[in-house]
Amino acid sequence: MFEYAPAPESKDLVKFQDSYGHFIGGKFTKPSATYQTINPATEQDLAAISHGTAKDVDAAVKAARNAYEKTWSKLDGATRGKYLYRIARIIQERARELAVAETLNNGKPIKETRDVDIPLVASWFFYYAGWADKLDYAGLGPNPAAHGVAAQIVPWNFPLMMLAWKIAPALAAGNTVVLKPAETTPLTALLFAEICQQAELPDGVVNIVTGFGDTGAMLVDHKDVNKVAFTGSTDVGRLIAKQIAGTNKKATLELGGKAANIVFEDAALDQAVEGIVNGIFFNQGHVCCAGSRLLVQESVQDVLLKKLKRRMETIRLGDPMDKNTDIGAINSKAQLTKIEKLVKQGVKEGGERWAPNCPMPKNGFWFAPTLITGVSPANTVAREEIFGPVLSVMTFRTPAEAVAKANNSPYGLSAGIWTEKGSRILKLADQLNAGVVWANTYNQFDPASPFGGFKESGYGREGGRHGLLSYLKGAN
């Protein structure tokens, strides 16, 4: 009957070069030691990317140090702010191109890059631009100092957004940066390098070195780096915390999560269903704060799951470039394998797997939105971060039990609460060990709102005034 005809966004909005070098000291280096970055939805090559070596890292840190000493730290805050405003505006101008580039390289739906990722990128720069000349009001007294050179490593799930979360506050506070994008999603960072050129940002203030984990490790290790900011897995976060032990380097770590999304019997159920769907299927579940554990009060389990399943039947999986696609491609083969393995483990441990009947494209990496019901808190799928569109469903009977189960995790990044009772929300918000608590909503992000976790989800905050402090001396 009412089938949506394909509504593809145009690929021609972006033109990648055949190969890219690093962006160091305001210029692109000659491509070297290249590997191919692909479109995970088609497995087609997009461009050849340079794998950064110790020499590249050193050159980038030197360029950043040089820029810090000679130009950036000498500029007044208002001027730094104006550069950031310029960048924000250019991002807005080139928004559609960036959205297409991100979707091609990451596999996430164009709907999300267009409506969420790129608008947030622009707003992040716009927000921190305004801080650059107001550091005296950040809460650290007059004339707070920048750290110097910041080493920043971002993940593949929100490539450009994570870049913005890192670079905008760092520059506003007066640092210069060397940023390494994830190996599978370097392209928007390289487009961002072009944007820095268009904004006439002084050479060396932003440096982009592409590569794999070893490149990142060398960057963290570099003796002339003062500040480390990393978003990624808890395992790598641990390694970084060990790497910088005993040094003067400060770190901001945004790591994994296993958030509980708690639905009480008095919740606005239809909106709760939306929150659950948005919580776990947004960005294919490749979200550190994904609401991957559904805790539903036993008395509404049946009706909620019925509504949830019906809603999941309407989720559209497929070509990320199609404007009607809700779930795109899994970012890499390795990630797909990991998701499949964990889901199998979940079923083996007694969980019941359910997914709507949705057709899968032939090429590329795909995973249907999946529920695992009958999960107990001891099960692997209730404890380990799956980082995919997989929701583990558990039940509870009382608020105290909900809190106990929600907090029963080494992670503590985020949590969701669904109830129409205000006093319950406030009590639970106090009790949940999570850096972000979404009550009657989920997966909201804003440059004015601090984001970051408790416990093994990392430390330091990004966003808001607190996110600025991460890039100033005198605050952790």
Added chain:
Amino acid sequence: MPIIDPEAIVGSRITNQSLSRWLHSLPGVDKVGLEARAAALSTRSIKTTSKAWALDMAISMMDLTTLEGGDTKERVRSLCLKALTPDPHDLTTPQPAAICVYGDMVKHAKEALGKSKIQVAAVATAFPSGRASLAVKLLDTKDAVNAGADEIDMVIDRGAFLSGQYLEVYKLIQAVKKACERKDGSHAHLKVILETGELETYDNIRRASYLAMLAGADFIKTSTGKVSVNATLPTTLLMLEAVRDWYDETKIQIGVKPAGGIRTSKDAIKYLVVVKEIAGEKWLTPKYFRFGASSLLNDVLMQRQKLSTGHYSGRDYVSVD
């Protein structure tokens, strides 16, 4: 067809107290979440073949409406002719579902429409304010039914609803439903206008929807078109959730009619997307979904012309009614 047993649904004898308890036990509605969902669905991109399908469906779901103090026999007749042949240049254009008029215009509409399948809907019960005695409202209804109205669009007493007199609203709807009965035992289809713009909160709109369904509405309709806030996408989405859940519970399928303010094809398609994704394909039929509109038809016709000719049409290429 299943028959409603209100007492079984409410779980007790119908009193104002039991209705109140039942309506207040419905899950709440979070405004921000509901509106975000509607906004997300309105970004669906409907192209080519699906757009053509949607435009035709939109026309066939239309209650082409004229509800003016200045309505005349001629005006109604002209509207009926438009309904019979919406686009003389393209006879494949579907006809709207109904013509919607004031009760005294029913006979003129019936006459103009002749034997066509287009229904005649009459607004009744002291439309639009609903401020009249019960006797007058019932007479208003019977008058329209006797004149041949196929459908009755009644208004609820918003004052009674807002002051918690649910039983009064319930009884009103039941009485009007009874007044819709014809001598042969059939009855005019009853659409219950909630006037959502006056109910103001989504919680109220959900409760009013359930109250109307309990009392025997065949359709729940958003608005009279006579107040400042008429149909909106989130309101319609909420009412579609209500009829969907009602169907789950009772197996009785109720229709939904957004009315007022839907003027463009783009808007209409957004509503159809919401129908599809919230209530499902079962509601994608004029039997269960209608648009109360007047200027919408011409915009859809122009879009239809654009799709078939490949170039944009202009307002001089559709008739002014």
Added chain:
Amino acid sequence: MRLEVKKTYKLFIGGKFPRSESGRVYKVNDHKGEFLANVAKASRKDSRDAVVAARAAQSGWAGATAYNRGQILYRIAEMLEGRREQFVEEIRALTGKTDKQANLEVDQAIDSFVWHAGWTDKIESVAGNMNPVAGPFFNISTNQPTGVVAAFAPQDTALVGLVNTIAPAIVSGNTIVVVSSEQLPLPASTFAEVLETSDLPGGVVNILTGNAAELGSWLASHLDVNAIDLEGTSNAAELEMLAAENLKRVIRPGSYSRKSATGSLQHILDLMELKTVWHPKGH
């Protein structure tokens, strides 16, 4: 002549004064090298028990109102004042400070508790935030205690360093396991007696006397410890590596002065977690 009754210097765990489960003690001499006392030497298991006690006390302490915590911290200052002479005596014996110097250190310790007592209900006013997000949402960031803190008080002061290690941790609702200065531990034990009589719930502060190097690795690697203050350690880098195992919040040595009558808000905040809560606005 009456024979003086001497004190037995024991540990302070969960509001009680146990000996070390290991039965060990170590000799503490005065600044001239003369024997002063046998002090309990905390073991790995004592540190474990202390963490258990600290964890058990944490939610209750954090759940107390800020006003209540402030009153208790102020009460500690009052009790310190009342025991001034004993502290002065112990400090003088251990460090060779003059009466004036020792009194100054006690002044600082007392005043630091008064300073911290006033912070309990002001941290949020200064470090919390309403965030003006671009949407129909109420959005607020508040700080809450990180949980259980393990700390190593500075080795070179007998009282004020200990106080300036404990107060910034407990002011916000954390509980603490603190290892005192190894060579200057007597005021730590006396301070425990102050705490015991000051309405502070048992387990909020747990004081271990002993060797920081021996206890350090156990506390730094303990997965039920949320933050670690490495001030009094000599192998901080190694302990920071161990602490990374569960991403403990780490205060590196030398980050804050511990010899003053005032502390640092930043020190307090280092042992807190920022929580941001969103809620839609609409009816």
